[in-house]
Amino acid sequence: MAPGSSAFKEVVESHPKQMNHKTLKMKAESGTVKTSMSLAEKHSIHGVHELLQCPTCAGSMYPPIHQCPNGHTLCANCKIVHKCCPTCRFELGNIRCLALEKVAESMELPCRYQSLGCQDLFPYYDKAKHEKHCPFRPYTCPYASSECCVTGDIPFLVAHLKEDHSVDMHDGCTFNHRYVKSNPHEVENATWMLTVFNCFGRQFCLHFEAFLLGTAPAYMAFVRFMGEDSDARKFNYTLxxxxxxRKLMWQGVPRSIRDSHRKVRDSQDGLIIPRNLALYFSAGSGQELKLRVTGRIWKV
Structure with missing residues (x-):
């Protein structure tokens, strides 16, 4: 059954959305010395930065930076691959370009996500490490599909989910979700649904899906937070x-969408319902699945 199938039905109860909550932003980890530079400095740094790009792979060079006897530089990874200089074809020795390594050590560069709001400068050798965890880096679309590679900030992704994936949007911090499946004996990883809830001025993704837990069919529901993990930990939820x-209940902390849908699911960090128990709760003959999942999100 494909995502968005008419077999899925929802009933949602909600509280009014709270619009006055101030959005919190992480401050970038630094080692920074300043947050702005003159135009002349920018031109100078741009020129030096070009020298620190490997002529062979175009990636940034980090120690050890190598050079051939004619002075052509290349990165450590390319040095392993090539026996001769890719520029002049002269045989490579074991020559380090210590001068360029020193120049790099003295440089400070802006984060690659400067246009998205990160205004700090970072030492050349710390820049890549910062960018892996920069809170201004784009988020990946939380839609549970490997085909969607869209990235962007949270407002952009909310609009993207609504317009391009036809995801239902609801206001409120409580929900009453109904899941109906005509043939519960067909359990596929592709059978899933996503709903976005707006509450406390933030957005939360409710995932519900059928999947194989080892070789046993099961159903799972969990919540992800559209933002950083540090903010996600300020909330709890129950399902x-x-x-x-009889009742099966889960209480947890929403996971940030920095963690992929698959990573959260495979970690089993959510409400897991074995198929035999799901069919029991459905009160039927086992020919149709009818589950009602209720939940609540609150601040801690």
């Missing part, structure tokens, strides 16, 4: 499903 006086 529960039940019938006939």
């Amino acid at each position: 529960e499903v039940g019938a006939f006086g």
